Amino acid sequence: MSEINLEKIDAFRWKIPKSYKPGMRVPGIIYADEKLLKDIRQDKALEQVANVAFLPGIVRASLAMPDIHWGYGFPIGGVAATDIENGGVVSPGGVGFDINCGVRLLKTNLQYEDVRNKLKELTYALFSDIPSGVGSKGDIRVSAREEKEILVKGAQWAVEKGYGTRDDLDCTEENGAIQGADPAAVSERAYERGKAQSGTLGSGNHFLEIQVIDQLYDRDACDELNLNLGQVTIMIHSGSRGFGYQVCEDYTRSLVHCLAKYNINVPDRQLASAPVDSAEGKAYLGAMKCAANYAWANRQCLMHLTRLTFERIFNLSWQKLGMFLIYDVAHNIAKIEKHIVEGKEKVLCVHRKGATRAIPAGHPALPVKYKQLGQPVIIPGDMGRNSYLLIGQAGAAETFYSACHGAGRLKSRTASARSENADTLLKELESRGIIVKASGRGTIVEEAPQAYKDVNDVVDVVHNAGLSKRVCRMRPLGVIKG
């Protein structure tokens, strides 16, 4: 429970003043309404927002999205940008263990009526075709040489193997391969831990969902994206698997030493960091980018497997089924980006720990097809309620063009497991037209809708604060969980 005195800026912005804790270099700003703030105060996330404000070189504020909750080091839902020229640091804890955990959204030209009678068959087929669960290994086998190639080429590697098209890369943040990946900065153990996990979903909150659009908010944007009410979409949520965990662990351990070396004073060792310009900072970013590319290759492979399953069930090519990628976004990543701070253009290291990049129309990083529209921002919710598609807005300049990343947990996994029963929950979801297939019963109760905040409330804040605008809303039909 947090008793921090927050200053109200407006209905959607709250401030933790710099004076809250000696050592804070900037204030904390939380994007939330009164209702969400009550939940946010239940755990230690606000204290973590204040702790992040200690990072050397941090500019403007330690930011928190409305889905913020207690993490380790950074809060989940945290955004922090550091000024590289002024000793700005990079922190592996500001990215997390699942580097480039992210989501992609595909559309189809199927309507709800087309899948209604096939939903069970489709969900079960996807569950059997897509390796999921703890430590799951995939059918997509790669040699040691190829593994290094994945780290540099990311999703492009998958496309070269025939697992997708160039259009898919256009619709992926960083074209599915962030530049500057350095395989030499990756430990042998990370290679071992990531081996054979390409094309696997993983476990926990990772999922693959068949969804249907149940609400349109912005007709023009929907027209531009060819999206209609009742249309079927597919969402994939996964990350860099064991490979990313090991990169984060290796560098957290080595960057703990940098705290003394570079005289960095932070209240939590999980905020271990090093100047972006230092040898240690550069090595971490080189390795982190490898993990980010691994994750983009992984989501591309998962999408390929999904397309194959749909092709088999509907006996039509995926192109005929209209299974085109709308966009793929990372929500655990640190990126070097240019932003205007106090009237000057600065090169910043932007940490998004459970936050999504959200750039507006006209931004140079956008592919041609989204130049006029702005970046699609994909927000997954829990398996019983909704998910959203939004578009980045100019107002997000104040958050270094970042928005929320999901609903955000409300209850701990243990509390959720205590209060939920897997059979009852599955029956209840099925009665509402939602089929769930999971590797473990534990996952079902831990991931119960009640364990999450209502994504509708979270997205309302992001929309009303002008960070991104709502385009359409989906509801789940078939859910594959790890």
Add this chain to the structure above:
Amino acid sequence: MENYEVFEHTADIGIRVKGKDLKSLFKNAGLAIFRISSRRQFTKNKTHTRINLKISSDNLEGLFIDWLNELLSLSASRGLIFHNIKIDKLEDNAIEAIALGSDINNYKVNTEIKAATYHQLKVAKNAAGWQAEVILDV
């Protein structure tokens, strides 16, 4: 009575572990992470694998985290679940131990523990022996 208990954390899992001395604290914590994540259900492979561990760190807390992370990392990369641990040598900044692992396919793994974190880490001596609190990223 279990020598560990789980405490609440919104996104992850916290564990509180006890030991009559430092060696048993490290052993109990090492075994607890696998007790939490997996249940033995099958005997597909009877082979046991012995792994020698030698880890050094800056201080006791760092060693505790490095120890747990090394076990998790070895478990994931070698496909093993550790069910017994013998600690030969333990100082404030170094540990030598043997971990005995069984094929992961003999187990039903419910939770993937990614890593042990420094966040709110406590390793301390008390009247009854030693106690540690650690938050695991799941």
